[in-house]
Amino acid sequence: MKRLTMIGCAFAGALASTFTLPAAADETNPYIVHRQGTYKTISGHMDSLKAMLFLNHEAQGQAAYHAEAIVEAYKHMGNAYPAGSDKGKTKARAEIWSQPEKFREAGRNSFAAATALAEATQMGDQKEVVEAFKKLGSTCKACHDDFRKK
Amino acid sequence: MKQTCDIPVWDLPTRLFHWLLVLLVAGAWLSYKFGDVTMTWHKWNGYAVLTLLLFRLLWGFIGSSTARFGDFVKGPFTLLRYLRGGAREPSLGHNPAGGWSVLAMLTVLIVQAVAGLFTSDDILVSGPLNFLVSSDTADTLSSIHRLGYYVLLGLVALHLAALVFHRLAHGENLVRAMITGNKGPAHVPPGAAAVLRPLWLAALCLTLAALAVWFGINAWLFW
Numbered sequence: 309m310k311r312l313t314m315i316g317c318a319f320a321g322a323l324a325s326t327f328t329l330p331a332a333a334d335e336t337n338p339y340i341v342h343r344q345g346t347y348k349t350i351s352g353h354m355d356s357l358k359a360m361l362f363l364n365h366e367a368q369g370q371a372a373y374h375a376e377a378i379v380e381a382y383k384h385m386g387n388a389y390p391a392g393s394d395k396g397k398t399k400a401r402a403e404i405w406s407q408p409e410k411f412r413e414a415g416r417n418s419f420a421a422a423t424a425l426a427e428a429t430q431m432g433d434q435k436e437v438v439e440a441f442k443k444l445g446s447t448c449k450a451c452h453d454d455f456r457k458k
Numbered sequence: 459m460k461q462t463c464d465i466p467v468w469d470l471p472t473r474l475f476h477w478l479l480v481l482l483v484a485g486a487w488l489s490y491k492f493g494d495v496t497m498t499w500h501k502w503n504g505y506a507v508l509t510l511l512l513f514r515l516l517w518g519f520i521g522s523s524t525a526r527f528g529d530f531v532k533g534p535f536t537l538l539r540y541l542r543g544g545a546r547e548p549s550l551g552h553n554p555a556g557g558w559s560v561l562a563m564l565t566v567l568i569v570q571a572v573a574g575l576f577t578s579d580d581i582l583v584s585g586p587l588n589f590l591v592s593s594d595t596a597d598t599l600s601s602i603h604r605l606g607y608y609v610l611l612g613l614v615a616l617h618l619a620a621l622v623f624h625r626l627a628h629g630e631n632l633v634r635a636m637i638t639g640n641k642g643p644a645h646v647p648p649g650a651a652a653v654l655r656p657l658w659l660a661a662l663c664l665t666l667a668a669l670a671v672w673f674g675i676n677a678w679l680f681w
Contacts, residue, residue: 347580354582362496399597445495448581458604 335397343388344398350381354445361438371437372429378422378444399457414451421447463642466652467551467635469522471660475514476636482507483567483614487607497583504585505671508571512667514564517660523653524551531557550641550650559620563613570610573603575675586675 335341353374359365360374389411394400404411425440468476482503489500518527530552532540540554552560576591576599578584588596624630628645635641673680 351580351582358496358582442495445581449495449579452579452581458601 337393337396337398339388339390339393340396340398340400343385346381346385346388350378353378353381354441357441361434361441368434372426375422375426375429379419379426382419382422401455401457404455411451411455414447414455418444418447418451463634463638463640465550465641465643465646465650466639466654467524467641467646468639469525469652469654469660470639470657471513471517471521471663472525473636473639475510475517479507479510479567482510483610495582497579501583501585504571504574505675507567508575508674509664509667509671511564511568511571512670513660513664516663516667520655520659520663522655527561530554531561548645548647550646550652556620559613559617563610563617566606566610566613570603570606573599573606576600577603587677589678 356365357371357374360368360371389400389404391405394402394404421440421444425437425444428436428440485503486500486507489503490497493499517525520526523529530549532554537554537558549556575585575587576596578588578596578600584596591599621632624632630641630645
């Protein structure tokens with residue numbers, strides 16, 4: 309009887325451990341998934357701009373499209389960091405909620421840099437566009453340094 | 459009476475490796491902190507570090523006697539005895555504690571450089587092997603690369619403290635030894651001297667290392 313009990317316990321334990329599988333599966337918090345999709349979108353546009361500005365892609369006239377798309381992406385972030393959304397498959401740091409003013413300022417800096425980049429692409433001065441692009445990248449990094457887990 | 463430091467301990471390849479590494483580790487941080495948004499300098503810095511590390515691994519097996527891992531990597535009992543100050547016999551090259559420090563630093567540096575190959579900053583920059591792994595794996599390796607900086611900083615601080623300690627407690631100037639390659643007779647076993655390997659062998663190891671790194675980072679060409 310003792311052996312059967314042992315087998316039963318082992319089986320129950322194995323079954324119970326499968327309940328941890330959802331933890332290893334997809335993220336279900338819509339705010340986390342949504343904001344990460346937006347960031348990936350922005351990153352994609354940055355890559356295309358990099359091709360135009362540093363790798364001599366032929367369609368440099370389309371830089372404005374990508375820059376404006378980045379601005380639009382920021383505008384459609386919505387409520388990206390509700391309370392509790394630091395739990396899950398996310399690199400959001402607690403400082404986002406403990407230093408909300410500083411976090412909002414980092415966001416404002418990025419939005420301002422994206423807007424400046426969009427304006428620069430309208431003006432057509434290649435050097436200005438490159439500078440604005442680098443500035444935008446540096447605002448991404450600045451926010452990451454303070455508010456994203458390493 | 460001051461005895462002349464003329465016992466050869468560190469060969470030229472080992473010394474060059476050490477000081478180039480110092481420059482490149484500093485350069486890695488500087489290029490990250492002050493470099494441009496595409497991190498081109500940082501990446502090339504990393505490739506150079508990786509080349510040096512591969513060279514050191516090769517040299518550690520076929521290089522001059524004091525550069526070989528078999529020469530300075532000692533077992534735990536020997537290490538404990540050395541740390542307790544018991545058998546105070548001097549070592550020609552690295553003492554047992556120094557030997558394990560070398561291994562620790564080489565390990566952390568290799569992990570750091572290799573992880574960097576897969577790292578992405580999620581903005582614009584990713585390493586040349588980032589495409590090979592899933593985004594989850596790349597995330598983990600990126601975290602290792604970013605946190606590895608702090609581990610390395612700690613080891614470097616420990617290294618510097620050990621150098622100061624040796625100067626004060628044993629009267630040994632290890633920094634000068636790593637520059638000139640020589641130690642005084644008071645700090646080495648009597649009659650000992652390093653068995654040096656030829657420079658062309660070191661050059662061959664460096665070339666092999668560079669080729670290996672080149673193939674590694676251009677893996678996408680052959681994929």
